[in-house]
Amino acid sequence: MASRHFRTATAVRAAAIAAGVLGLLGAGAAAVAQAPAAPKPQPKPSVYADYHPNLSDMMTMLIQPRHTKLGLGIRARNWVYAGYEIGELRGAFGRIVASMPTYEGAKTAELMVMVDAPIAKVQAAIRAKDARAADTAYGELTDTCNMCHGTQGRTYIDIRVPTTPMYSDQDFNPMR
Numbered sequence: 001m002a003s004r005h006f007r008t009a010t011a012v013r014a015a016a017i018a019a020g021v022l023g024l025l026g027a028g029a030a031a032v033a034q035a036p037a038a039p040k041p042q043p044k045p046s047v048y049a050d051y052h053p054n055l056s057d058m059m060t061m062l063i064q065p066r067h068t069k070l071g072l073g074i075r076a077r078n079w080v081y082a083g084y085e086i087g088e089l090r091g092a093f094g095r096i097v098a099s100m101p102t103y104e105g106a107k108t109a110e111l112m113v114m115v116d117a118p119i120a121k122v123q124a125a126i127r128a129k130d131a132r133a134a135d136t137a138y139g140e141l142t143d144t145c146n147m148c149h150g151t152q153g154r155t156y157i158d159i160r161v162p163t164t165p166m167y168s169d170q171d172f173n174p175m176r
């Protein structure tokens with residue numbers, strides 16, 4: 001009786017171990033079945049580190065908004081802001097020259113040099129807080145934009161003194 005009971009207990013234990021092993025094997029097989037067959041293709045990044053804007057991009061991104069904001073600052077007689085923005089516009093032309101040494105076979109620095117004198121004139125008028133001189137110099141700077149566009153066969157890019165306030169999220173009036 002005792003030996004029979006022993007054998008039964010052993011058989012039960014062996015069966016339990018076998019079931020456990022089978023269970024583990026089963027779980028392993030399920031995990032294998034659930035694993036993706038191949039890695040999913042990653043979405044392409046929407047920002048490319050090596051993007052280089054062309055001249056038209058830089059004119060639209062850097063020069064035009066600063067030209068507009070400078071005009072609005074001068075119109076508001078905000079000399080502190082206008083003084084800041086003329087420096088930014090000068091810097092933006094400098095960054096174009098630095099990042100694009102040639103444009104259609106010509107040296108960009110030699111093309112862009114024409115803005116130096118009008119920019120200096122706007123800067124001097126702003127420093128003097130001379131409203132009339134600043135308006136005149138800003139008009140001359142704007143003519144220079146178009147002078148270059150003309151010599152580059154781009155008369156259709158016609159820049160003017162801004163007529164309506166843009167950037168309604170920015171107050172161009174002097175601080176009180």
Ligand code: HEC
Nearest residue numbers: 055056059060063064067111112115145148149152157159
């Ligand atoms: C020395 C030459 C030069 C000067 C100075 C210059 N530009 Fe340009 N600009 C160009 C050329 C060339 C293009 C066309 C680039 C292209 O499409 O390859 C251009 C294009 C533009 C465009 C893009 C047109 C569009 O609507 O997409 C704008 C805007 C512009 N210029 C604004 C200005 C303003 C404002 C100034 C003056 C503050 C200025 N530019 C001064 C040469 C010049």
